Amino acid sequence: MASMFERRLTNCRRRLERSATDLLVCFPSPNLTYLTGFEESPSERHLLLFVPRIGTPALVAPKMYEQQLATLPIDEPPLEVRTWDDDEDPLELIRTVLETFETREGLEFGETSTETITEIDGDDRANNDNRTPGDASILVDDRMWATLSQDLRACAPDATFGLASDVLESQRIQKDDVELEALRRAGAIADRVSLEIRSRGEELIGTTESDLASEIEALLEAKGAGKPAFSTIVAAGANGAQPHHHSSDHEIERGEPIVLDFGAFVDAELEGGTGRYPGDQTRTIVPGEPTEEYKRVHEIVQKAQQAAVEAVEPGVTASAVDETARSVIEHAGYGDAFTHRTGHGVGLEVHEPPYIVGGNDRELEPGMVHSIEPGIYLDGKFGVRIEDLVVVTETGAERLNDSPRGWETGDVSR
Incomplete structure (x- = not known):
């Protein structure tokens, strides 16, 4: 049976065919990990x-990666690994590799033709609308550094360039x-x-935001997750009015709302290779008794979040879900x-x-995963945000988070 990464590469090549695209080039990024199971930092x-x-x-790849790449679970289609030493010019190897590929018109990269471009259907049409007859079409990783993109352009000067997301996003x-x-698992x-x-309730009083953020990250790791998916947000009192507040040495006070936004990566159970997926959850809690204004605002945000989750189903647009919460x-x-x-997403x-968001008319489909996280932010007072991840199902939405969404702390029930 074909491995997951073999299936993904085959699917990608079919999408290139449908979009009349000649070549896709990935850089160390989530796209490279998705297609091969190989994860590396850019350099x-x-x-x-x-x-x-x-x-x-x-x-x-540089020769130093030769052993790692030899273990990738990809046999069909075959994946040819070509390495270069630090004392060699990698552009010479790239030109050699490009010469092994054929364009849609049967030409080598760098050549041109006057033949008419095949009509492109559906979402994969993307940036190919700007092509001229005979151009080879190359899609490069959206994250690719400009220096490497320029090197590719030098190796294929007559090609037209677009973004890999034109094919890989869908x-x-x-x-x-x-x-x-x-x-x-990450949500759990x-x-x-x-x-x-x-559950710590009023024990949180006097703790600094930074200390609580560090404690949350340690707990995530202790319960089986890996590195934090993003910088953990602990924002107490007026700091909560900043949606992406950086946790500080502010000490949490009695009755202060605390916005807690956190998650960590977990490893997918793959046949080989790497794939890490994150949790992302936000709750706004209060140690002690909050103001009546806060209680009212929290209830509004909770209703908005519930309404948006209930609006999720196949065929509904992303903008319609946004409008439901916003209304x-x-x-x-x-x-x-x-x-x-x-x-x-x-x-x-x-x-991703x-x-x-408003204006996004993309229709939701089963298997899509995204957050629902409305918020209200009152400058100088407090902020409230409630966030869950949901997966679109055949009939609606499945929440990937199930912890209490109210503001109460201490011994609370679901």
């Missing part, structure tokens, strides 16, 4: 995956069962940490205090499509 060295519409996929946006299982770990922090908050008179989108990256 100035040329480490590039070439996925051609016609020809054998190739991975050009492939990555629907999660498979292995990805969903990892995201569920975040739930357990959320319950533990909430609840606007009707309550706090529209100007909801200052960000309702949600974002989650996968190998913490923020689909973005749940």
Whole structure:
């Protein structure tokens, strides 16, 4: 049976065919990890995956990675690993690799033709609309450093260039069962940490934001997660009015609302290779008794979040879900205090499509995973945000978080 990464590469090549694209080039990024299971940090060295519409996929890499790349679970389609030494010019190897591929018109990269471009259908049309007849079409990783993009342009001067997301976004946006299982585990770990922090009640008083953030990250690791998915947010009192506040030495006071936004990566159970998926949950809690204004605002945000979750189903647009949450908050008179989108997709990256925001007419489909996180932020007073991850199902939405969403602390029930 083909490995997950073999299936993903085959699917990618089919999408290149449908979009009349000749070649996709990935840089060390989530796209490279998604297609091969190989994870590495970007550097100035040329480490590039070439996925051609016609020809054998190739991975050009520094020789120091040779042993690691030999273990990748990819046999069909075959993946040719081509390495270079530090005293060699990697561009010479890249030109050699490009010469092994054929373009849609049967030419080598760098040549031109006057033949008419094949009509492109559906979402994969993307940036190919700007092509001229005979140009070879190359899509490069959206994260690729400019210096490497320029090197590719030098190696294929007559090609037209677009972004890999034109093809890979629609492939990555629907999660498979292995990805969903990892995201569920990440959500469950975040739930357990959320319950533990909430249960401490008034013991939280006097703790600094930074100390509590560090404690949350330690708990995530102790319960089976890896590194934090993003910088943990602990924002107490007026600091909570900043949606992305950086935790400080502010000491939590009695009756102060605390925005807690955190999550960590977990490893997917793959046949080989690497794939890490994050949790992302926000709760706003209070040690002690909050003001009546806070109670009212928290109730509004909780209603907005619930309404948005209930609005999620296949065929509904991302903008419609955003509007559902926003209308609840606007009707309550706090529209100007909801200052960000309702949600974002989650996968190998913490923020990826689909973005749940006004103007995004993308229809939701089963297997998409995204956050629902409305908020109200009152400058100089407090902020409230409640966030869960949801997966779009055949009939609606499944929450990947199930910890209490109220503000009460101490011994609370679900």
